[in-house]
Amino acid sequence: MIGVLTALDSPIVLAPMAGGPTTPELVAAVSGAGGFGFVAGGYLDAHGLGAAVAAVRERTARPFGVNLFLPGERCDAGVERYRARLVAAGFDPGEPVWDDDAYPDKLALLLAVIAESDSTAAPGAWEALQHAVSLNPDDVQLLAAYGRTRALVERTQAVTEAPPEPFTVSAVAVQVAEAGGLSLSVEASGLPLSPDGRARYRVTIEVLDPAGERVPLRPAAAPDSAPTAALELERGADSPSVAERIALLLARSQPGTHTVRVRVTSLASGRSVTRTAAFEIR
Numbered sequence: 001m002i003g004v005l006t007a008l009d010s011p012i013v014l015a016p017m018a019g020g021p022t023t024p025e026l027v028a029a030v031s032g033a034g035g036f037g038f039v040a041g042g043y044l045d046a047h048g049l050g051a052a053v054a055a056v057r058e059r060t061a062r063p064f065g066v067n068l069f070l071p072g073e074r075c076d077a078g079v080e081r082y083r084a085r086l087v088a089a090g091f092d093p094g095e096p097v098w099d100d101d102a103y104p105d106k107l108a109l110l111l112a113v114i115a116e117s118d119s120t121a122a123p124g125a126w127e128a129l130q131h132a133v134s135l136n137p138d139d140v141q142l143l144a145a146y147g148r149t150r151a152l153v154e155r156t157q158a159v160t161e162a163p164p165e166p167f168t169v170s171a172v173a174v175q176v177a178e179a180g181g182l183s184l185s186v187e188a189s190g191l192p193l194s195p196d197g198r199a200r201y202r203v204t205i206e207v208l209d210p211a212g213e214r215v216p217l218r219p220a221a222a223p224d225s226a227p228t229a230a231l232e233l234e235r236g237a238d239s240p241s242v243a244e245r246i247a248l249l250l251a252r253s254q255p256g257t258h259t260v261r262v263r264v265t266s267l268a269s270g271r272s273v274t275r276t277a278a279f280e281i282r
Contacts, residue, residue, distance in 0.1 A: 008034060008035060008036055009033075009034025009035075010033060010034040010035045011035075012030060012033075012034075012035030012036070013035065013036045013038065014026065014027060014030040014035065014036065014037045014038050015038065016038035016039060016040035016041070016042075016065070016066075016067035017040055018040040018041070018042030018043050018044075018067075018069070019040070019042070019043055021040075022038065022039070022040040024039070024052050024055035024056045024059065025055075025059065027039050027056045027064055028055075028056050028059035028060040028064075030064075031056075031060050031062035031063065031064045032059070032060045032062055034062075036063065036064065036065065037056065037060075037062075037064040037065070038064065038065045038066070038067050039052050039053060039056060039064065039065070039066045039067065040067055041066050041067055041068045041069070041106055042067065042068070042069045042101060043101065044102075044106070045102045045105070045106075046102055046105035046106050046108075046109045049066070049106050049109060049110075050109055050113070053066065053110075053113060066110055068101075068103060068106055068107065068110075069101045069103065070103065071099075071100040071101060071103050074098050076096075076098075079096045080096075083096060166190075166192070166266065166269060166271040166273065167188060167189065167190035167191050167192070167240075167264075167266065167271075167273060168188065168189045168190050168273075169186060169187070169188045169262075169264050169273040169274075169275050170186055170187040170188070170275070171186075171275060171277065172184055172185070172186045172260060172262050172275045172276070172277040173185040173186070173277070174260055174277050174279040176279055176280070176281060179249075180249050180250040180251075180252075180253045181220060181247065181248075181249055181250075182207070182247070182248050182249070182250060182260070182279075183245070183246070183247050184205065184244070184245070184246045184247075184248070184260065184262065185243070185244065185245055185246075186203075186243075186244050186246075186262050186264070186275065187241070187242065187243045187244070188201070188241070188242050188244075188264050188273075189240065189241040189242075190240055190241070191237075191240045191241070191242065191266055191268075192240070192266050192268040192269045193240060193268060194267065194268045197238075198236050198237060198238060199236065199237045199238075199239065199240045199242065199266075199268075200234075200235070200236045200266075200267040200268060201235050201236075201237075201242070201264055201265060201266050201267055202232060202233065202234055202235070202264070202265045202267060203232070203233045203235060203244060203246065203262065203263070203264055203265075204230055204231070204232050204233075204262070204263040204265065205217065205230065205231040205232075205233075205246065205248065205260065205261070205262055205263075206229070206230045206231075206260070206261040207250060207258055207259070207260050207261075208258060208259040208260075208261070209252075209254060209256070209258055210254065210256030210257055210258065214229045214230070215250050215251065215252060215253070215258070216228060216229060216250075216251035216252065217229075217230070217231045217248050217249065217250065217251065218231075218248065218249045218251060219231065219247070219248055219249070220247035220248055220249050221247070223249055227251035231248060233246070234267075253281050254281065255281055255282055256280070256281060257278055257279070257280055258278065258279055258280070258281060259276055259277070259278050259279075260276065260277050260278075260279065261274060261275075261276045262274065262275050262276075262277075263275075
């Protein structure tokens with residue numbers, strides 16, 4: 001998103017006002033003038049959102065965004081207490097109704113639109129949904145969108161026919177230690193060899209907190225070093241198969257589910273494979 005905003009001709013972002021004010025014509029006009037238009041997806045069903053997106057795309061080829069309402073957890077007890085106060089004050093508030101605003105269907109539709117309109121973006125859309133599910137494994141609505149979107153993306157053959165990975169990287173094993181310590185284990189095989197006959201590669205590590213913000217990192221072997229947003233380690237091995245055991249320190253920690261992202265890059269080919277894993281800090 002930051003890359004899109006810095007590339008704008010005009011520093012204008014259209015507010016996605018749900019319920020009618022932000023029309024497709026207005027979105028297209030703002031994007032067409034060099035700003036960033038936002039489709040207001042609130043209060044629409046998936047069909048209505050799809051029609052709005054199509055209407056904008058008919059009018060402009062410029063980038064634009066789509067805003068959705070993210071449903072929170074139901075809070076029936078709190079609603080009932082509030083309703084009782086209204087009744088006591090002489091109002092007739094009616095019966096409360098909880099609604100997810102068709103969020104799963106609209107999320108699935110948007111990711112499918114990305115996949116079907118740009119095959120090169122399909123793996124990224126699919127990865128984004130996988131990441132969201134990994135952070136919210138108990139979100140029934142998100143899991144429903146996950147299933148529908150997988151079927152839609154696979155229909156475009158963007159997932160099933162994605163190019164094979166240049167080498168193999170295992171899942172990341174994570175162990176949380178005391179005082180902000182973290183231990184990672186990951187294996188790679190089939191790394192291409194450099195002209196000197198060695199497998200030279202880089203391991204890049206990022207950790208995201210429960211809010212999705214990067215956590216600054218330090219190598220455990222250098223606890224007094226300045227923390228960095230991403231830890232990069234240059235490696236070399238005599239074999240194309242390697243096993244990494246990496247200890248690091250989090251510059252800050254907070255309770256909740258964190259995500260670690262490990263990217264292994266071959267210095268011989270320049271190609272990378274990324275793996276993610278979730279871990280909990282209590």
